[in-house]
Amino acid sequence: MVQKQLSAAGPGPEPKKRRRVGFSPADTGVEANECIKIYLVSSKEEVGFPEVPCVNPVDLNDFFDGDGKIYGYHGLKINVWINSISLHSYADITYKSTTNGDKGITDLKSALQNIFAETIVDNKDEFLNTFSTEKDFIRNMVSNGEVVHSGVIDGSRINAQVEPIDLQVLRMEIGSPNAGLLYSRLVPLVLLFVDGSNPIDVTDPDWHLYLLIQKKEHKEEPLYQILGFTAVYKFYRYPDRLRMRLSQILVLPSFQGKGFGSYLVEVVNKVATAENVYDLTVEEPSEKFQHIRTCIDINRLRAFDPIKPAIDSAVQTLTKGKLSKKAQTPRFTPPLNAIEKVRETLKINKKHFLKCWEILIYLALDPIDKYMEDYTSVITNHVRADILGKDLEARKKQVVDVPTLFAAEASFVVFKSLNGEEAIQVDENKPDQEEQLKQLVEERIREIKLVAGKVSKLRI
Numbered sequence: 001m002v003q004k005q006l007s008a009a010g011p012g013p014e015p016k017k018r019r020r021v022g023f024s025p026a027d028t029g030v031e032a033n034e035c036i037k038i039y040l041v042s043s044k045e046e047v048g049f050p051e052v053p054c055v056n057p058v059d060l061n062d063f064f065d066g067d068g069k070i071y072g073y074h075g076l077k078i079n080v081w082i083n084s085i086s087l088h089s090y091a092d093i094t095y096k097s098t099t100n101g102d103k104g105i106t107d108l109k110s111a112l113q114n115i116f117a118e119t120i121v122d123n124k125d126e127f128l129n130t131f132s133t134e135k136d137f138i139r140n141m142v143s144n145g146e147v148v149h150s151g152v153i154d155g156s157r158i159n160a161q162v163e164p165i166d167l168q169v170l171r172m173e174i175g176s177p178n179a180g181l182l183y184s185r186l187v188p189l190v191l192l193f194v195d196g197s198n199p200i201d202v203t204d205p206d207w208h209l210y211l212l213i214q215k216k217e218h219k220e221e222p223l224y225q226i227l228g229f230t231a232v233y234k235f236y237r238y239p240d241r242l243r244m245r246l247s248q249i250l251v252l253p254s255f256q257g258k259g260f261g262s263y264l265v266e267v268v269n270k271v272a273t274a275e276n277v278y279d280l281t282v283e284e285p286s287e288k289f290q291h292i293r294t295c296i297d298i299n300r301l302r303a304f305d306p307i308k309p310a311i312d313s314a315v316q317t318l319t320k321g322k323l324s325k326k327a328q329t330p331r332f333t334p335p336l337n338a339i340e341k342v343r344e345t346l347k348i349n350k351k352h353f354l355k356c357w358e359i360l361i362y363l364a365l366d367p368i369d370k371y372m373e374d375y376t377s378v379i380t381n382h383v384r385a386d387i388l389g390k391d392l393e394a395r396k397k398q399v400v401d402v403p404t405l406f407a408a409e410a411s412f413v414v415f416k417s418l419n420g421e422e423a424i425q426v427d428e429n430k431p432d433q434e435e436q437l438k439q440l441v442e443e444r445i446r447e448i449k450l451v452a453g454k455v456s457k458l459r460i
């Protein structure tokens with residue numbers, strides 16, 4: 001795995017990180033991000049091929065203790081190759097020399113093993129062999145998987161390079177044969193490409209993997225490749241329902257931006273609906289994922305007739321005269337029965353539906369320019385309510401000290417204000433608060449326009 005450049009004798013034993021020694025020269029180190037390059041390849045011919053682009057992982061510095069730097073090497077270059085079929089990896093490490101300076105010499109092998117665990121192989125030939133010996137790894141692993149969808153999804157946009165007919169989404173309970181082993185090979189990809197992620201608990205049977213597979217014709221047996229996957233948690237809701245929470249989703253870097261992430265989400269939506277769970281939520285969605293999810297849900301909501309009267313009624317109120325002239329801007333939230341129908345039928349929870357609602361109203365205002373001022377004041381109200389939401393709860397309930405005959409440290413009174421909501425307002429005298437509010441509103445309107453621009457281009 002490690003090669004010292006110009007060394008005829010080949011790799012020596014891996015240097016260990018040593019303790020600081022007196023009089024050692026100062027070492028400024030090199031950032032892991034600067035010297036590590038990662039390549040995802042599906043054939044041995046691609047290994048080392050200059051045309052193969054490297055992929056961008058999340059911050060690699062995070063994997064190196066302390067300040068994210070590697071110490072003790074001159075001219076260090078680490079090229080990591082990941083076999084996207086078998087999920088094995090190999091690190092080609094070269095450097096000109098090592099110096100045992102004031103920070104010692106970083107143990108590269110153990111640092112890389114923290115990311116790649118048992119998927120990393122020491123020997124290049126062994127790695128190259130995995131393209132043939134392990135070509136059926138995915139097919140074997142998913143042989144017990146349940147096919148939850150195959151082929152085309154109406155309205156979804158898959159890049160022409162992959163025929164939808166070759167696509168399949170398979171579901172595996174994490175406790176089922178091979179699922180844990182398969183996931184353990186996917187973990188390095190999760191760590192490298194899903195920001196802030198942690199591996200799921202493979203001993204908890206409530207986790208399910210949804211694997212997006214491409215089946216390519218190949219000699220007698222088709223070749224299976226993973227294009228992406230998501231880990232979904234299914235859990236109990238009192239008294240007799242189940243909920244689903246999508247907690248981790250990854251489309252392999254070379255396949256991103258081609259419609260596969262949306263495809264996978266649409267399949268999970270279909271499963272949630274078919275199995276009539278209480279709702280489907282997403283755990284800590286990234287900004288990009290939230291955008292994609294919103295695009296998908298806006299299309300579903302626009303095609304959902306039961307909420308059309310509520311949208312029409314909100315739009316009518318908004319277009320019936322200047323809101324700015326009214327003493328109080330109405331809240332413009334959907335009626336409770338619409339929230340309930342959307343959750344029950346589309347499995348969209350209230351919090352996300354409220355965000356989508358703003359976009360649905362925006363899309364229904366025609367011409368939008370004429371109503372933009374009023375629309376902005378509605379969004380300002382929503383943003384104000386969002387940022388004050390936590391404050392509001394805190395201010396409605398207050399713990400107050402009272403004189404007592406009992407043990408003073410064990411006695412308190414909770415005071416609940418009945419009209420707390422109306423009493424809370426952004427302090428107009430604090431220009432920085434108003435400025436922050438304005439920026440948040442602008443940001444929200446930018447997001448709304450972005451989604452509206454995407455979905456209005458598509459036929460529903």
Ligand SMILES: CC(=O)SCCNC(=O)CCNC(=O)[C@H](O)C(C)(C)COP(=O)(O)OP(=O)(O)OC[C@H]1O[C@@H](n2cnc3c(N)ncnc32)[C@H](O)[C@@H]1OP(=O)(O)O
Pocket residue numbers: 193194195246247248249250251252255256257258259260261262263282283284285286288289291292295296299454455458
């Ligand atoms: C809960 C979590 O795990 S959050 C973390 C999410 N995961 C990551 O960030 C890991 C790295 N990223 C990825 O794996 C992927 O990029 C994902 C999963 C976020 C998205 O998957 P992709 O296949 O790249 O997305 P996909 O190609 O389906 O969609 C992207 C584009 O389609 C648009 N789009 C998707 N569906 C629709 C739709 N139904 N209507 C209109 N537009 C749509 C999006 O707006 C987006 O357009 P843009 O890129 O031009 O702005």
